[in-house]
Amino acid sequence: MVVRSTDGPVTQGHGREVLTSVTRLLQDEPRIADVVAPMPGATLSQDGRTAVVLAGAGVDTNEMVKVATDLKAPLQDLSGDGVEVNPTGASLLWSDFNEANLQAMMKSEMMSWPVTMAILVLAFGALVAAGLPLILTLAGLVASAGSLVLINHLVPVSTWAMNFAMMFALALGIDYALFLVVRYRAARMGAHESKRQAIAETMDTAGKAVLLSGLTVLVSLSAVMLVPSPSFRSMAGGIMLSVLFVPAATLTLLPLVLSWLDLRINKLSLPWVHTGEHRSARFAAWGERLWRRPVLWGLASLVVLLALAAPVLGLRTALPSIKVLRQDSGIAGAMPAMPASDGSDWVLVQAVPHTDPSDPALSATVDRLRADLPGSALVGGAAVENLDFKAQLDESTPLVIGVVLGLGFLFLLIALQAPLISLLGTLASLLSTAAAFGVARLVFQEGMGAGFLGFEPQGFLDAWAPVFFFAMMFAIAMDYTVFLLASAKEHDERSGDPHEAMVGALAHSGRVIFTAGAVMVAVFFTFAVSGPLPPKEMGVVLGVAVLLDAFLVRLVLLPVMLRLTGRAAWHSLAWLRRVLPDITFSHG
Structure with a gap:
């Protein structure tokens, strides 16, 4: 869920109220596992006006599409008074x-x-x-x-x-x-x-x-x-x-x-x-x-x-995509590592490539990462899934x-x-x-x-x-x-x-x-x-x-x-x- 405020930081005033309502609506849905609040440097923009709330899947992918269908209208209805709520992601x-x-x-x-x-x-x-x-x-x-x-x-x-x-x-x-x-x-x-x-x-x-x-x-x-x-x-x-x-x-x-x-x-x-x-x-x-x-x-x-x-x-x-590590020439930036919420040893690092996910150059980037990273590291994500x-x-x-x-x-x-x-x-x-x-x-x-x-x-x-x-x-x-x-x-x-x-x-x-x-x-x-x-x-x-x-x-x-x-x-x-x-x- 991308929440954007046009009247100042989204974590203050009415924007904060909307973020609270978004989080509560997501937490009340039993088919959603975890709700991750916006984090500075990762899912909160530098100017503080745009925040991303992540909702983890608690059911299989087909059921998550139904969740998105059920929730997208109530989430969008929370928009108003200078704050916009835009649900997105693969399920939606x-x-x-x-x-x-x-x-x-x-x-x-x-x-x-x-x-x-x-x-x-x-x-x-x-x-x-x-x-x-x-x-x-x-x-x-x-x-x-x-x-x-x-x-x-x-x-x-x-x-x-x-x-x-x-x-x-x-x-x-x-x-x-x-x-x-x-x-x-x-x-x-x-x-x-x-x-x-x-x-x-x-x-x-x-x-x-x-x-x-x-x-x-x-x-x-x-x-x-x-x-x-x-x-x-x-x-x-x-x-x-x-x-x-x-x-x-x-x-x-x-x-x-x-x-x-x-x-x-x-x-x-x-x-x-x-x-x-x-x-x-x-x-x-x-x-x-x-x-x-x-x-x-x-x-x-x-x-x-x-x-x-x-x-x-x-x-x-090729497979279609949405138009939207640091040492690799194909990577534009990487977000901070996020440990797993279940206490396991897994850690998630999100990397953004220089190229569009449908660009053939991305395949070379993925091949380099898989060759250079340790064997325990798995390179995934929607774009990599398309390549595979x-x-x-x-x-x-x-x-x-x-x-x-x-x-x-x-x-x-x-x-x-x-x-x-x-x-x-x-x-x-x-x-x-x-x-x-x-x-x-x-x-x-x-x-x-x-x-x-x-x-x-x-x-x-x-x-x-x-x-x-x-x-x-x-x-x-x-x-x-x-x-x-x-x-x-x-x-x-x-x-x-x-x-x-x-x-x-x-x-x-x-x-x-x-x-x-x-x-x-x-x-x-x-x-x-x-x-x-x-x-x-x-x-x-x-x-x-x-x-x-x-x-x-x-x-x-x-x-x-x-x-x-x-x-x-x-x-x-x-x-x-x-x-x-x-x-x-x-x-x-």
Whole structure:
């Protein structure tokens, strides 16, 4: 608590009364252990106008955030008559961040739902059909949010887990529901199948793709658990839980709702809509264009992706800080030693560095101190904790990336039983991911568009972003890969013709991928324009990744790969077919 007087020394007159009230308020809180009064030369300024009252934690860090939330208003209310009381410290900053995060999430949700609904109405051409993905996604969101709240009573769940899980589940859930609804309408109204046959065909084709996609996303995110950090595992676990509920709702509730609504799904249709249309003439024509000039389109998309990915080579990462021994050149000053209040031999010495805590030079200072001080001396504090955490992330990132790539390839191989196209699909996902990080450097490190997005550039990307966002981006990229290649394999199983496999895949899944990509981009970008910096980073990075992956990689580069590889794309070794489960995507 920083107490400042504008009418003379803070330890006299009304300032002294306020200090007494602050101390009493803190001492009456049972979750606070010790209250340390201002000390001259340490926590009392030389002019006597500013004093710092320290309150020690009597409970764990998560509970201390609740303490800060409960006490910050009563403490601030003690201000007046020339004396200001400003609570601060890590617990209060997290409390403020949680409030800002919640407000941002609500604002983003209010912005994203109307935009999403508009895109879905244009895609489906009917209000009832457009509302189904939103309703089913909402069911998955409620289930995952309620589960996270219950789990939080047992083990702490990161605030970011709540925020990121809701954002990710909303975008993913709409994708899955969209895929199933389009297939059902095609079977029921286009092929004029019975309701029972239409449900069976939908689940045997689109439902199978959704299941495999959900498993691929879960496996990709599970690799984040390799980072030995409770907060990371909490975030990854929260998102995995939401991903688990969303496909579950899509594969169980949605077929029941479709069966119940049946033809009423086309209620409130727009006049130009063809409700049974599954094969898009426009995307079929696009497929024919790619088939005729694959090298031209392939090189063009590759050049764009590589150009956007190039800045990633200069990407810097660090952990954010608040802008705010004597013999060490990196130390500006040290406070007097404070003995432990419990009578133990521990002594606390606080040192202030010359540099900002996010400056790379601080790492060299900490390394020197750890080398020069006795082995019994422990160098800690928030800034040092950030440095240690970043070192841990730098060490874990290559392992996570390798595991994600390996598991992604393995799942595609199991689903498609075709090594070449599984490998190409995995590598193509890397391109959009690298390009998204290249854009992230330009935005968050160099500050391009910072004014529009409403943030002050830090000169780096948060250190936790590469490993965490890579898993999420790769999961989304594989999501679209499964949709496109499952459709291509379905056409290949029926015709055995590479031309029909490529053009048919675009004709039947291109519109779904385009619409789903537009919804995801809208959801992520609404988070990018509101709230604290971490959701902005996630919104921009994932939004750009989806934009590039859905519209450039899946609708241009991957079909070109199918065209250039021809029959070799689907070639499978005999021993591989014996080992892998027999998965087909054609119905009947």
